Amino acid sequence: MKIFKFGGASVKDAEGVKNIASVLKTVGYENTLVIVSAMGKTTNAMELVIRNYFENRAELQSALQDVKKFHNQILLDLFDNERHPVFEHVKNLFTELGTFLKVNKSPDYNFVYDQTIGYGELLSTTIISYYLNEIGLKNNWLDVRTFIKTDNYYRRANINWGTTQTKISKDFDINILNITQGFLGSDTNNFTTTLGREGSDYTAAIFAYCLNASSVTIWKDVPGVLNADPRYFENAKLLNQISYREAIELAFYGASVIHPKTLQPLQRKEIPLYVKSFLNPLADGTIVSKGKALEPETPCFIVKKNQILISLSSLDFSYIVEENISEIFSLLHLYKMKVDLIQNSAISFSVCLEDTYNNLEKLLQHLKAKFNVIFHKNVNLYTIRHFSEDVITTLEKDKTVLLKQLTQQTVQIVAT
Structure with a gap:
């Protein structure tokens, strides 16, 4: 069994x-599961629908109409006959979405986000699926939500591995070409959940683990994994x-090519992961597997933009000790902050984070009750793996460095 994942750029x-x-x-499609993301920038367009x-x-x-027009143009470019059943199927999906937003x-x-974004x-x-069937590539369309079961932590759901394994083992036909969605799952009440932005890679790893797949291939618009974002x-x-x-x-520090949760299930069963170009499918690309750490050996650069740097110190200049740190982490958890860097000294504690759930103001109010608080918005977090001093010097040129940490x-x- 092979798992192929195609991202939004491949179907724009x-x-x-x-x-x-x-x-x-x-490359062949026997015994293959194809996992596909939303088309082009549809996820961004759907987020605008939710905000509106x-x-x-x-x-x-108006925002909904933009999404409809985008998909309708793709339909018209793919299918000659507007009476083709795919038009009615797509219409019904939009009707279903519209009904949810009304009732x-x-x-x-976060609940509304997950019920909406997955369309x-x-x-x-x-x-x-309809197009592939139309040109003779017979396939079976699957609703991923019937297979991947999660808790109800909307927008960043956690997998119920036991139930997921049972459903995939029981109901999945590995002998045909299957196509399903990335990014989505469902909770015990069958409400849609999502696995976090860019979670389609994780979907591929979940199926690979449960199906004992021979490999996973992520098809990108780049030749493979690069040592830096071009x-x-x-x-x-x-x-x-x-x-x-x-x-x-690399994924932990924010390398965008691979979703952070993707690797663990693949590593446990030693399933190789290939990252290849959909523009040049016969090229070797990158393989992630057992063996040498990096080939070639070279510094790897990662940048995460629009971060928030918060620096805390005690109001009475006392030490930042275990009790304080425990309370800080409790607040970060309470307000669902994604922490990317931590640094502390005797009387200060700094954290660089992402405010995915727009809870920054609540967090700051809570922190200011017990600490002196300094914060900077819209900072950039640069990470270099396998660095040299020359590389650091070059990166820091023309930047204002706010915090630096070396291992x-x-x-x-x-920096800003």
């Missing part, structure tokens, strides 16, 4: 959908091979 238009068919014909639902109802229908009574943003994946996989760093190099441990480190293999720099 009709030509992208056709290219998926070309890739499958080129809560904050600007006058613009809600929903929950004020919980991007449902739309993309529906269109692609949008922010010049002369990025292709990494031919990465060990599981090194890949987990044997890694340096992290918070």
